[in-house]
Amino acid sequence: MSTLQDAPSPTGRKGPRVLPREVGIAAPLMLDNVDTDVISPLGKPPTPGMTKETAAFEPLRFYSDGREKPDFILNKQEFRRASILIVGKNFGTGSSRGTAVSRPMDGGIRVVIGESFGPLFYDNSVQQGLIAIPLKRDVLQKLADWALANPGRTIAVDLEKEVIEVSGMGNIPFKIEPRVRQKFLKGLSNLDELQGYSKQIAEFEDKQRKNRPWVFVQPPDSK
Amino acid sequence: MGVGLAYGFLPRLALAQRRTGGKTMYDKIWEEHEVAYLGGITSILHVDRLMIADGGPSTVHDLVASGRTIRNPQLVWTVEDHSVSTSPDRYTNRSLNLGNSWRGYVEHADEMKKLGVQSFGMDDPHQGIQHVVGPETGLTQPGMLMVAGDSHTCTHGAMGCVSWGGESAQNVLITGTVLRERALNMRVNMTGTLGPWVRAKDTILHTIGTLGADSGNRCAVEYAGPVVRGFSVEERMSICNLAIEMAAATGMVAPDDTTFQYMATREFRPRAEYWDRALAYWRTVPSEADAVFDRDETIDMSGLEPQVTWGVSPEHVIAVSGRVPDPANAPAAKREAWRAALEYTKLKPGDPIVGTPIDEAFIGSCSESRIGDLRLVAQVVKGRRVAPNVIAWVVPGSKPVKRQAEAEGLDRIFKEAGFDWREPGCSKCYGSNGDLVAKGKRSASNSNRNYIGRQGVDAITHLMSAPMVAAAAITGRIVDIRRFMAGEQV
Numbered sequence: 001m002s003t004l005q006d007a008p009s010p011t012g013r014k015g016p017r018v019l020p021r022e023v024g025i026a027a028p029l030m031l032d033n034v035d036t037d038v039i040s041p042l043g044k045p046p047t048p049g050m051t052k053e054t055a056a057f058e059p060l061r062f063y064s065d066g067r068e069k070p071d072f073i074l075n076k077q078e079f080r081r082a083s084i085l086i087v088g089k090n091f092g093t094g095s096s097r098g099t100a101v102s103r104p105m106d107g108g109i110r111v112v113i114g115e116s117f118g119p120l121f122y123d124n125s126v127q128q129g130l131i132a133i134p135l136k137r138d139v140l141q142k143l144a145d146w147a148l149a150n151p152g153r154t155i156a157v158d159l160e161k162e163v164i165e166v167s168g169m170g171n172i173p174f175k176i177e178p179r180v181r182q183k184f185l186k187g188l189s190n191l192d193e194l195q196g197y198s199k200q201i202a203e204f205e206d207k208q209r210k211n212r213p214w215v216f217v218q219p220p221d222s223k
Numbered sequence: 224m225g226v227g228l229a230y231g232f233l234p235r236l237a238l239a240q241r242r243t244g245g246k247t248m249y250d251k252i253w254e255e256h257e258v259a260y261l262g263g264i265t266s267i268l269h270v271d272r273l274m275i276a277d278g279g280p281s282t283v284h285d286l287v288a289s290g291r292t293i294r295n296p297q298l299v300w301t302v303e304d305h306s307v308s309t310s311p312d313r314y315t316n317r318s319l320n321l322g323n324s325w326r327g328y329v330e331h332a333d334e335m336k337k338l339g340v341q342s343f344g345m346d347d348p349h350q351g352i353q354h355v356v357g358p359e360t361g362l363t364q365p366g367m368l369m370v371a372g373d374s375h376t377c378t379h380g381a382m383g384c385v386s387w388g389g390e391s392a393q394n395v396l397i398t399g400t401v402l403r404e405r406a407l408n409m410r411v412n413m414t415g416t417l418g419p420w421v422r423a424k425d426t427i428l429h430t431i432g433t434l435g436a437d438s439g440n441r442c443a444v445e446y447a448g449p450v451v452r453g454f455s456v457e458e459r460m461s462i463c464n465l466a467i468e469m470a471a472a473t474g475m476v477a478p479d480d481t482t483f484q485y486m487a488t489r490e491f492r493p494r495a496e497y498w499d500r501a502l503a504y505w506r507t508v509p510s511e512a513d514a515v516f517d518r519d520e521t522i523d524m525s526g527l528e529p530q531v532t533w534g535v536s537p538e539h540v541i542a543v544s545g546r547v548p549d550p551a552n553a554p555a556a557k558r559e560a561w562r563a564a565l566e567y568t569k570l571k572p573g574d575p576i577v578g579t580p581i582d583e584a585f586i587g588s589c590s591e592s593r594i595g596d597l598r599l600v601a602q603v604v605k606g607r608r609v610a611p612n613v614i615a616w617v618v619p620g621s622k623p624v625k626r627q628a629e630a631e632g633l634d635r636i637f638k639e640a641g642f643d644w645r646e647p648g649c650s651k652c653y654g655s656n657g658d659l660v661a662k663g664k665r666s667a668s669n670s671n672r673n674y675i676g677r678q679g680v681d682a683i684t685h686l687m688s689a690p691m692v693a694a695a696a697i698t699g700r701i702v703d704i705r706r707f708m709a710g711e712q713v
Contacts, residue, residue, distance in 0.1 A: 035675075043654040059676060093468075094467075096372055124390060179265040191397060194401075215298075
């Protein structure tokens with residue numbers, strides 16, 4: 001659904017500033033197509049005992065009576081304080097709800113490393129300051145295996161150098177869109193960036209009003 | 224191929240390669256709207272239409288009240304769909320409507336009018352599901368770039384425009400523009416001839432089943448080929464509606480005479496003095512014959528059967544004559560997902576999907592709730608009765624659809640068959656406003672998502688076309704619409 005209530009305040013708010021280096025425990029959740037309705041269900045009463053910190057992945061995390069599912073990775077003692085998620089393909093596929101990003105962040109997740117991300121989840125992560133890093137499947141799987149084999153040990157994600165430092169595995173290079181990296185490091189909001197182009201926008205609109213005048217004209221002339 | 228890995232390097236490479244070939248429709252529309260290029264694959268784009276559902280007038284009002292100026296109010300329109308009840312009582316018992324956003328439409332009506340913002344609240348004769356209303360009113364036009372909050376905004380691409388959902392309403396209101404990363408170009412050619420009772424919905428479900436729920440990742444998908452050319456505008460909307468279910472950045476169909484004829488009768492079509500210019504422009508929008516696509520798929524739809532989902536992702540789909548798949552036979556990477564899906568949907572591997580009993584039948588949503596869809600449903604249910612104990616709803620996509628259906632007497636056919644005939648809105652597609660599938664119940668639904676809990680707590684969703692849902696409602700179980708309509712024992 002549209003998530004206007006999640007949109008940033010129209011006035012004055014800066015974009016999320018992301019630390020250039022995140023050191024934390026990485027929890028592997030190597031499922032494909034984990035959808036927004038699983039990350040953040042709508043239209044149902046919250047599971048009893050659920051907190052702001054445990055609201056993400058509700059159906060994976062809890063039985064409906066509020067008991068924890070012991071096999072869910074973030075319920076395991078060594079991974080409860082994870083700040084990095086290692087996920088599969090098409091993570092966050094589905095709806096535009098911003099809570100699919102904010103709920104994991106409320107639970108302490110700062111970085112998501114996956115094969116690919118749902119398009120709206122990815123856009124929301126950029127707006128909200130969650131770092132979404134794509135990796136090839138083979139490298140990703142090695143990282144996930146490492147994390148399982150080394151429960152409780154931390155890895156480092158360095159946004160400036162664009163590497164993931166893993167003890168015993170060396171540095172894994174990654175790439176994210178340069179603008180996104182800069183935006184995170186500088187704490188810019190999309191609005192900040194857009195407003196820097198007000199002159200170009202005005203000129204462009206003048207041109208468009210001439211080229212495609214019908215687009216701008218309302219209301220209609222006939223019923 | 225590498226489409227799934229296409230962050231960072233690949234799109235840039237692809238863009239460079241593409242300069243040697245003809246342009247795709249997506250690239251043309253992108254370049255027409257590009258205000259500034261920010262490096263990498265990011266640009267600032269001019270937005271032709273911003274659609275804000277539900278709280279739209281309040282959002283606009285709050286922004287103006289905070290001292291901001293709405294840059295292009297005449298390019299903004301709002302409609303109430305997610306937050307309204309579809310109960311016929313919603314006009315008299317207003318508390319049925321979630322969040323009471325209708326109040327914003329009433330309170331701010333004069334202000335929206337003064338600003339030039341089209342605002343279709345619950346009481347407005349245009350009201351409906353945003354992805355039905357946009358094309359229906361003609362606010363959505365070929366060649367446009369439009370954004371909205373909702374993920375199914377890709378539906379509008381059926382008109383030959385580029386459209387997507389996301390959280391950018393505030394920025395568009397203030398600057399008239401949006402920041403966006405450019406997608407790769409993908410084409411899905413649908414070839415062959417469709418058999419009776421096989422619909423656009425079946426072709427797109429089959430496409431997602433064949434290519435995967437992630438197959439459009441980072442791609443703008445153009446649906447093409449003889450099957451798509453033969454589709455009505457409404458059917459094209461059903462295809463583009465599910466572009467997001469293949470994780471695409473957007474879905475599109477090139478505009479053609481079918482599109483232009485449809486546009487010609489829309490209320491908000493280009494004004495008469497601009498019509499010829501607009502039409503000439505629209506004709507330049509389709510991809511060039513030698514356009515280079517980063518990924519090009521051809522799917523033969525000859526012999527395609529009606530499709531039914533068995534799991535919890537739209538890619539978990541089989542032909543209606545098929546059997547529930549066995550996770551043991553799944554590709555290794557999907558085995559666990561299949562097992563978990565079947566645990567949730569409570570189906571046994573090897574069982575035919577036909578005969579699966581259902582508790583609820585839902586016909587509606589931005590996927591298939593237009594007049595053409597409802598006419599077919601009426602054909603299926605006319606003179607028949609919904610099975611005992613099945614709750615069956617028809618939710619028209621918009622008030623114009625509802626009025627047209629009533630003018631044709633379709634509502635009587637539905638009601639006589641035992642369907643609830645509801646008011647327009649999103650309803651049970653995503654389970655809000657109390658429009659929920661009851662806990663743990665099994666639903667035949669022509670919506671677009673069969674996710675865990677999507678339609679209600681522990682609700683099990685089988686996605687299928689509207690006529691297939693209608694036949695399931697009558698028989699109380701999943702059946703093959705073709706055999707049902709042939710009068711066979713099903």
